[in-house]
Amino acid sequence: MKTAGIVLAGGLSSRFGSPKAFAEWENRYFYELSLDALSPYCEESIIVTRPELVERFPGDLNVTTDIEPFMGQGPIAGILSGMEKLHAERYIVLPCDMPFMTADVIGRLLECHSSGVTAVVLDGKLHPLVSVWDAAALPDLHEALENGKRRVMDVQEKHGVRWIEGELLTEDEACRIFMNANTLDILEGS
Numbered sequence: 369m370k371t372a373g374i375v376l377a378g379g380l381s382s383r384f385g386s387p388k389a390f391a392e393w394e395n396r397y398f399y400e401l402s403l404d405a406l407s408p409y410c411e412e413s414i415i416v417t418r419p420e421l422v423e424r425f426p427g428d429l430n431v432t433t434d435i436e437p438f439m440g441q442g443p444i445a446g447i448l449s450g451m452e453k454l455h456a457e458r459y460i461v462l463p464c465d466m467p468f469m470t471a472d473v474i475g476r477l478l479e480c481h482s483s484g485v486t487a488v489v490l491d492g493k494l495h496p497l498v499s500v501w502d503a504a505a506l507p508d509l510h511e512a513l514e515n516g517k518r519r520v521m522d523v524q525e526k527h528g529v530r531w532i533e534g535e536l537l538t539e540d541e542a543c544r545i546f547m548n549a550n551t552l553d554i555l556e557g558s
């Protein structure tokens with residue numbers, strides 16, 4: 369079964385103040401850290417970003433933009449666009465703003481996935497973007513966006529999302545690994 373990775377790297381990064389894909393942690397760009405976490409499990413990965421950022425990525429990477437007419441319509445547009453442009457039977461999706469995500473956690477998430485959609489909940493907080501999707505969800509992503517619905521979770525629920533909780537990682541790990549670097553302050557405090 370072909371598994372592909374999708375790194376969500378669009379959006380405005382308005383809280384962060386500069387494109388989060390090119391924020392750095394220990395001399396690695398965030399997008400590189402996401403690709404590192406995905407690479408052991410994905411034959412190929414694709415980065416879905418804003419048009420003006422495409423040229424900033426190295427030419428040997430698979431980089432694309434949200435498809436029209438859903439450009440910039442949130443993470444759901446990035447997931448749909450990644451699936452449209454890179455064909456696979458299942459996808460591991462990661463936002464580019466979780467720089468401490470590990471390949472080990474992604475491996476455990478994948479092990480928990482059987483069919484439909486699998487995503488993460490930790491301490492009652494949902495992380496719908498850290499997720500595994502069967503390609504069968506693609507028509508429903510389309511339909512949602514065509515109807516102006518942008519909530520990723522609505523599509524996940526339609527596919528009987530399995531929320532993975534304690535089996536994925538310990539409480540100590542969770543806090544840091546699932547840290548969303550939405551602001552520079554959060555990153556600087558790490």
Ligand SMILES: Nc1nc2c(ncn2[C@@H]2O[C@H](COP(=O)(O)OP(=O)(O)OP(=O)(O)O)[C@@H](O)[C@H]2O)c(=O)[nH]1
Pocket residue numbers: 376377378379380381382383384388416417418434439440441442443445446447462463464465497550
């Ligand atoms: N491809 C794509 N990715 C997106 C889009 N909007 C957000 N993302 C990505 O989805 C993840 C979560 O994004 P958010 O933090 O909610 O939004 P953001 O636009 O990055 O940041 P803010 O402007 O501060 O809300 C990040 O990895 C973003 O890069 C979009 O319209 N298209």
